[in-house]
Amino acid sequence: MRRTPPLSFCPTSYLSSKSIPSLLHPRPPIINIDNATFYRNHPSSHRGDEASNPLFPGLNFSIPSFPPEPQHWAILGASSSGKTTILEILRGQHLCFPPTARSFPYLSSDWTTAKDAHLRDPGRAIQYIGFSSKGGGLGEAGTRGAYLSARYESWKEKTDFSLLDYLKGNTSLYPLDNEKTQATGQADESAILEKVVKSLHLEELLSMPVVNLSNGQSRRARIAKALMDQPEALLLDEPFMGLDPPTLTTLSPLLYTLAQANTPRLILALRPQDPLPEWITHLVYLGPGLRVAFQGKKADVWKEIKEKLQPGAQLQFNFFSYLPLTSLFELGQTLTGTKIKRSEVYLTQAKRKSVREGLSYMDQKAPKIGEVLVEMEGVHVEYGEKAVLGAWMQDVGGQPKAGLWWTVKRGERWGIFGPNGSGKTTILSLICSEHPQAYSLPLKLFGRPRLPQPGQPGISIFDIQSRIGHSSPEIHAFFPRALTIRQTLENAWADTFLSKPVLTYERDSKVDACLRWFRAELNPSLDATTDHIDNFVLKGVQRRPDYPFNAPAMVRALISYDQIDNDWADEVRFRDVPFSSQKVALFLRAIIKNPDLVILDEAFSGMDSMMRDKCMIFLTWGEVKGGRVIKESNTFQRNVDETVLARKGRVVLGGLKDKQALICVSHVKEEVPGVVSQWMYLPVAETGTPARFGRLTGRLEAHNKSWNKIWKI
Numbered sequence: 001m002r003r004t005p006p007l008s009f010c011p012t013s014y015l016s017s018k019s020i021p022s023l024l025h026p027r028p029p030i031i032n033i034d035n036a037t038f039y040r041n042h043p044s045s046h047r048g049d050e051a052s053n054p055l056f057p058g059l060n061f062s063i064p065s066f067p068p069e070p071q072h073w074a075i076l077g078a079s080s081s082g083k084t085t086i087l088e089i090l091r092g093q094h095l096c097f098p099p100t101a102r103s104f105p106y107l108s109s110d111w112t113t114a115k116d117a118h119l120r121d122p123g124r125a126i127q128y129i130g131f132s133s134k135g136g137g138l139g140e141a142g143t144r145g146a147y148l149s150a151r152y153e154s155w156k157e158k159t160d161f162s163l164l165d166y167l168k169g170n171t172s173l174y175p176l177d178n179e180k181t182q183a184t185g186q187a188d189e190s191a192i193l194e195k196v197v198k199s200l201h202l203e204e205l206l207s208m209p210v211v212n213l214s215n216g217q218s219r220r221a222r223i224a225k226a227l228m229d230q231p232e233a234l235l236l237d238e239p240f241m242g243l244d245p246p247t248l249t250t251l252s253p254l255l256y257t258l259a260q261a262n263t264p265r266l267i268l269a270l271r272p273q274d275p276l277p278e279w280i281t282h283l284v285y286l287g288p289g290l291r292v293a294f295q296g297k298k299a300d301v302w303k304e305i306k307e308k309l310q311p312g313a314q315l316q317f318n319f320f321s322y323l324p325l326t327s328l329f330e331l332g333q334t335l336t337g338t339k340i341k342r343s344e345v346y347l348t349q350a351k352r353k354s355v356r357e358g359l360s361y362m363d364q365k366a367p368k369i370g371e372v373l374v375e376m377e378g379v380h381v382e383y384g385e386k387a388v389l390g391a392w393m394q395d396v397g398g399q400p401k402a403g404l405w406w407t408v409k410r411g412e413r414w415g416i417f418g419p420n421g422s423g424k425t426t427i428l429s430l431i432c433s434e435h436p437q438a439y440s441l442p443l444k445l446f447g448r449p450r451l452p453q454p455g456q457p458g459i460s461i462f463d464i465q466s467r468i469g470h471s472s473p474e475i476h477a478f479f480p481r482a483l484t485i486r487q488t489l490e491n492a493w494a495d496t497f498l499s500k501p502v503l504t505y506e507r508d509s510k511v512d513a514c515l516r517w518f519r520a521e522l523n524p525s526l527d528a529t530t531d532h533i534d535n536f537v538l539k540g541v542q543r544r545p546d547y548p549f550n551a552p553a554m555v556r557a558l559i560s561y562d563q564i565d566n567d568w569a570d571e572v573r574f575r576d577v578p579f580s581s582q583k584v585a586l587f588l589r590a591i592i593k594n595p596d597l598v599i600l601d602e603a604f605s606g607m608d609s610m611m612r613d614k615c616m617i618f619l620t621w622g623e624v625k626g627g628r629v630i631k632e633s634n635t636f637q638r639n640v641d642e643t644v645l646a647r648k649g650r651v652v653l654g655g656l657k658d659k660q661a662l663i664c665v666s667h668v669k670e671e672v673p674g675v676v677s678q679w680m681y682l683p684v685a686e687t688g689t690p691a692r693f694g695r696l697t698g699r700l701e702a703h704n705k706s707w708n709k710i711w712k713i
Helices: 083-090 110-115 163-168 177-184 187-199 215-227 245-260 298-309 317-321 424-431 461-466 473-478 485-493 505-517 551-562 579-591 609-621 704-711
Strands: 031-039 054-063 073-076 095-097 126-130 233-237 265-270 282-287 291-297 372-379 381-383 386-389 393-396 399-402 404-409 413-417 443-445 468-471 597-601 625-632 635-642 661-665 678-681 692-695
Touching (some): 031 083, 054 291, 083 126, 083 282, 215 233, 245 265, 282 298, 291 298, 393 404, 413 424, 424 661, 468 579, 473 579, 485 505
Parallel strands (some): 073 282, 233 265, 413 661, 413 678, 468 597
Antiparallel strands (some): 393 399, 625 635
């Protein structure tokens, strides 16, 4: 593996503690790591587990305090590659060997002492914001709520703090008399607050309860909270996850403004498929095994990757042993202040006739439509005088009618799109009956109203939940971390998160099938980039249908597949696996019982492209087909082939069926399943603009024009 020297050329001799700070002297780096290896536990602890394995051996990295030329860093890596771990290392966490290999020269200098002595502590000077944790909300300080439907209630409690209280730190139930004085009475803090609020465009949100902030608003609020402490560096872990395109292009320039002024220095952690802000100058690309694959100036890293991806005889496949091939198809997209530019770093692919799920580009098969599952006739949701959904007149059969009119039938595949705060999650909360107003609105679920009506019985919350499979950031935030991975999947047949599921032999078989298929993604002791399920279920299956099948290889594959041990799933808990693996577990929980209605609300956000594509193929085909990347001549091809299990009649869990309906919510085109054929676009709340509806003639993955038409960009 290629090793690179420290990339920031900072002086090695620093001023003594008695020196007087001066702008005439070069300033030392904020962080300096020189050939260091890190551990979660001491290597001599003899624990014998992955907690004692080395982290990023031989790491060299430096963040200059005031570089002569701008240095704006981004860390790219697939799921479970260690993006969060390396950010923790930069904050001073984990054991460093040798101990002197990691230092914080600028923080211990007289410049920092003169500014604020508290910033000598790396934990305060270097702030971390992880948007992948707790559903991307506002984190601690009692802002999450006590139960799932709390954010939808119009009656506010004393614990429902406003954004202004959150930024000032006034979030304790019984603050001391001098707390608010200390938080608001100082002129310098007021000036900082005013500057931060203005720079992040939060003026109109200060009086809003934090529990009601949208995803994009919450991210800006968390950044503002961190800036109130005036840190020297700010580490942002996947800041663009789950943001709509308009918010994405707005947040990036705001971050650039902060980075330009070095107040604070920013380091972003992103997935390979995420659009990279054009103002990023330097990259660290992580490979599997908690190692650095590439490091340096952005142009140099892109050049080196492109050279290794050139098709032909010189291609070295050992390159892909530590850099997943499938993660490179979307690598190198650029985020400007107005749009996302197409990647210039990509694999040469053969011309394909199908999208990643093996579906044709054009939607040639008419879906089989059945009975109505969800019926909304004039739904209008408001909190006091604030309307959040349905504040418009909609054309229904040629007649203008108030509110949202919408039906979902068996066999339909819907995509719900719209900017953050437009009411997408509100619609889903009504369908799942988590919203208190679901009882009073003109809404029917599975042909029945929520409350009994003359001649028509109501439908209970347990009946609704038994017929719906749901994955969302809200469920992720509240899901019990103490459940094992097996219990997480079995929870699909339980009435509540902690109640006992009703299991049968058939249901146990489905759980075991999912655990086998996704064992590399769910078992933290395995590597998802090398331990593919394809090694078992696609052996003996040739790429061309006219080739004969290799029968002995198929038999050996089935024997190996049957011998896969799932005992690990009884030991590994939900809290023990990375965020992306938790998303996979909740995705499987949503589809495993083949519910009448599958709801996927940002279900694939936080996954890298390889993990996301595997989930989408499984959503479409189950165990019937599997995906893999192959080399044909001088090009690469993503194929979806029939599995050995299908050939031998051993399929336990199939894909979406005609009797099922699908509702998907996403802000990213690549995270919309290829089976989606209808869409609804919700406008910004309180604009009076009605929702728009349409039908796709092709798969979104291959039709940028359709995506741009939906978003009007």
